[in-house]
Amino acid sequence: MKVVSSDIVISAVKPEQYPDTEIPEFALAGRSNVGKSSFINKMLNRKGLARISSKPGKTQTLNFYLINEILHFVDVPGYGYAKVSKTERAAWGKMIETYFTTREQLRAVVLIVDLRHPPTSDDVMMYDFLKHYGIPCIIIATKADKIPRGKWQKHLKVTRETFELDQNDHIVLFSSETGEGKDQAWSILQSYM
Numbered sequence: 363m364k365v366v367s368s369d370i371v372i373s374a375v376k377p378e379q380y381p382d383t384e385i386p387e388f389a390l391a392g393r394s395n396v397g398k399s400s401f402i403n404k405m406l407n408r409k410g411l412a413r414i415s416s417k418p419g420k421t422q423t424l425n426f427y428l429i430n431e432i433l434h435f436v437d438v439p440g441y442g443y444a445k446v447s448k449t450e451r452a453a454w455g456k457m458i459e460t461y462f463t464t465r466e467q468l469r470a471v472v473l474i475v476d477l478r479h480p481p482t483s484d485d486v487m488m489y490d491f492l493k494h495y496g497i498p499c500i501i502i503a504t505k506a507d508k509i510p511r512g513k514w515q516k517h518l519k520v521t522r523e524t525f526e527l528d529q530n531d532h533i534v535l536f537s538s539e540t541g542e543g544k545d546q547a548w549s550i551l552q553s554y555m
């Protein structure tokens with residue numbers, strides 16, 4: 363998809379703040395520092411729309427981006443950052459659980475992982491949570507430029523096996539550095555619209 367416009371609409375915490383529209387939505391989730399902001403910026407051809415490496419774990423809001431006036435990306439605050447208090451973690455859990463389980467516009471969750479390493483236990487927990495609620499999941503294995511091309515398939519296999527990936531779920535090898543996987547990611551997203 364050719365992105366001609368993208369803008370932040372709202373940073374929301376509560377359902378009353380979610381945009382009151384019917385347009386399809388994709389949430390983006392991932393461990394802090396995994397490359398989620400870079401993924402969003404690459405997909406939208408924007409340099410600094412989603413903030414790159416602002417303090418991990420700090421943004422505790424759901425950030426809604428309107429794209430081409432026809433879909434939303436919803437940036438979910440990263441998980442797995444050690445220096446987050448129990449209270450903050452609980453608030454994060456409640457916010458995303460409410461969003462994931464009640465938002466009818468949500469078509470799929472884009473779960474971003476690091477291709478270089480097997481998914482962490484937090485990644486697997488997130489995936490299992492989505493499966494439990496029957497939410498389609500698109501795995502983006504990013505930072506592919508950091509490993510040699512010849513090892514890509516081996517790493518993808520480890521990722522697939524660690525998640526015990528559902529047949530219906532997609533996995534895309536990605537690099538925000540080179541743009542690898544961008545067209546594939548867009549065509550998968552469009553298939554859910």
Ligand code: GDP
Nearest residue numbers: 394395396397398399400414415505537538539
């Ligand atoms: P976030 O916390 O998940 O939003 O992660 P960021 O997008 O801020 O990325 C964390 C760090 O990884 C930054 O230094 C990025 O420049 C780097 N990074 C993100 N994606 C890639 C990628 O595909 N390739 C490479 N080489 N570096 C990346």
